[in-house]
Amino acid sequence: MAKVNIAKQVIFDDREAKFMTQIHAATSISPELVNRLRAMPKAEIHIHIEGATDAEIFYHMAQRNQVELSADSLEEWKSFFEFRDFPHFIQVYTAAVQCLQTPEDYALMIERFYKRQAEENIRYTEAFLSASFLTQKFEAQEILDAIAAGRRAGEANHHCQVNLIPDIAREIPDSQHRVLEFVIKGKERGLFIGLGVGGLEIGYPPELFTETYAEAHRQGLRIVAHAGEAAGAESIWGAVNTLKAERIGHGIRCLDDPNLVEILRQRQIPLEVSPQSNYCLGIIAQDQPHPIRKMVNARLFCTVNSDDPAMFSTSLTSEYLTLAEQGFSWEELWQLNLNTLEATFLDEAEKDKYRIEWEKFAQSGS
């Protein structure tokens, strides 16, 4: 892996270096801070399993399943996988999902996801699974068996915990009932904890999913929704008031509406902020600081996440490094990490287990 030496002999890997060098030519981050951010126990609540799967894994699945790719070699496929712009991102996502042809592919992808999270010391994760696609392809029981197998292997082999939140692709609204049925079946087997909605935000407002979300509430599912990423504040209003979302995916466009900021602050609704995703997708210009600074100053409940790390060549650690480079202190970054843990859907007893671990790390000063 290529290394980039930016300043003060701090060695960043490709993913960590990519965004920081785009924003500033040099960084003032100390090696101590870099090491501390890498070592700290972390939680993550907004990450898509498909978007966290490396190009190489999809390539091997495609070969095994005889899926034709628009690349003749692994190197070509990896280069295609590199982020370019939003339309290309959709092309990559669609091509990657096409490589998943068997329930075993899902089991493998999920097990590898645990590995990835454990390597970054992400001790607890709530992750999305794109259910509109997989419920088109598979019978519920066979895919639930595969997901259970992937989880068992992940838990046995990697030091981390993952809970899954299947999500509806907004641009396929007809899939919502099928997805809900699938999520309820998976919840009965202890595989899923909630329901989400993602995908193309413009043209597919939260109100299209009102009935499905109401039923999800009745079924005891936890409720989240992407909103206020590509679309404006009205999308967040819909997610909060109509869908009764308990957390908002991204939500950065709330700053457009002071009344909304006030509601989000009063209710302390967690916002799943993913800075590098916003830079990649052009939601925020590369030369601008991320609005999370304004959101934190407005006392909004912000958390930090990596969204689609394999597709954006990022990692959760590099999300924190990006914020460090934009002036966030260790104390502020640690608070964001604490916020992310608090915003999880774990019950208090489960959170306590992690709070003790977090506290131990903070006390160690390492």
Ligand SMILES: [Zn+2]
């Ligand atoms: Zn997302």
